[in-house]
Amino acid sequence: MLIFRRYRGASEIPRICAGICVFLGMTLLAGPVGAGSRQNSLRESGGAPGKFREVTDEVGRTVRIPQTVRRIVSLAPSLTETIYALGLQNLLVGDTDYCDYPPDAMKKHKVGGAINPNMEEVAALRPDLVLVTKSLNRLETVNALEELGIPTYATDPHTVEEIVTSSRRLADVLGAREAGAALATDLDRRLAALKERLEGVPVKRVLFVVWTAPLISVGQKTFIADALRHAGAESIVESQQDWPHVSMEEAVHLQPEYLVFAANHSQEAAKDLDVLAERPGWNSLEAVKERKLAVISDAVNRPAPRIVSAIEDLARQLHPEAFRVPEKSGGTQTSPAAAPEPNSKRERRRMKVARAKEEEMPACAH
């Protein structure tokens, strides 16, 4: 309740009330629209037919939202990316300091961090829906918004397939069923093509490093562990916890074939490779000695459509042999069909830098 208490400071209450009044006013003014794109889990609200509807979010909460959602605040980079991937960015009135993809998302009004958003900023934007995700945002944030009368819709995908389904469900909730279906079809096609290409390749045993000090990795039931599986790898950490702390002794005992990091930016990677390689424990890892490091875009940390690009990139780094096709002359070349499909110049540049830094390691994956 820390966030809420800070926000409820006496001097802030009049401004908050003003924000809530405007918000409620906007909500009541929202007129009914066609509900053709709604999925089965949606139903008319008994209290205000035609104006509101109830949806069930991914943590099982019933959320009452306007018939047409017009003003969205996203509290996670993954949700911001999904909104853009669905072409709904005009509805996005605010996002977090960490929402940096696509670049246009950086121009949106910032409401602070993902785990500590500024409630006053959020309320001032008069959202009719705030998007949160269970694997990043805090329940306290959701409760504080609820007390302000601002509905929140939470996602909670635990596999790559669930990321696709989750994007599609969100599209339905926002009245963009066709965009959701098209996006899902494209992602499914790319995942199927990758699966076919990796058929029969030996699975690489990897340590996915979320954080270095302390060492934090991923549990088997996370979307990241599943992303690794799609890239022809398996996480050596067996934990049922989602974000387990792993001792260096355990990592040395398990001896991963590869370390996998999400890059934030390459300069940090260069700097911290040297630091890490000199730390006790890390220098006992064969993967460090042999420079068996895969650095992929931070899209792997975000349960959003772009994770498929990160998976393709990782598969390419771990299994280059699966991406070579015989040249007409008899030599080999990289198959263009199997190449990752970065969807912007910026992403292509980030991937190029990440690959160029294959021999370097970031301090942490954030």
Ligand code: B12
């Ligand atoms: C593990 C971790 C992750 C994991 C999961 C995040 C998480 N659940 O905490 C992954 C790898 C997915 C991740 C991703 C990112 N992370 Co991170 N991550 C961490 C890390 C290393 C540990 C956090 C931790 O201990 N989590 C365990 C507990 C707290 O989380 P949990 O098990 O999921 O349990 C919580 C939820 O289940 C929630 N909950 C329970 N019930 C419900 C119900 C509802 C409806 C909701 C909404 C929530 C909810 O409450 C529980 C307890 O708080 C911290 C740094 C650190 N050392 O603390 C950074 C940190 C949280 N990450 C950070 C950032 C910036 C990111 C990224 C934006 C990085 C990037 N460039 O992409 C992404 C965003 C992902 C997205 N969705 O868009 C920042 C956040 C800064 C801020 N002020 O908001 C931190 C603090 C690192 C830093 N110093 O910069 N991260």
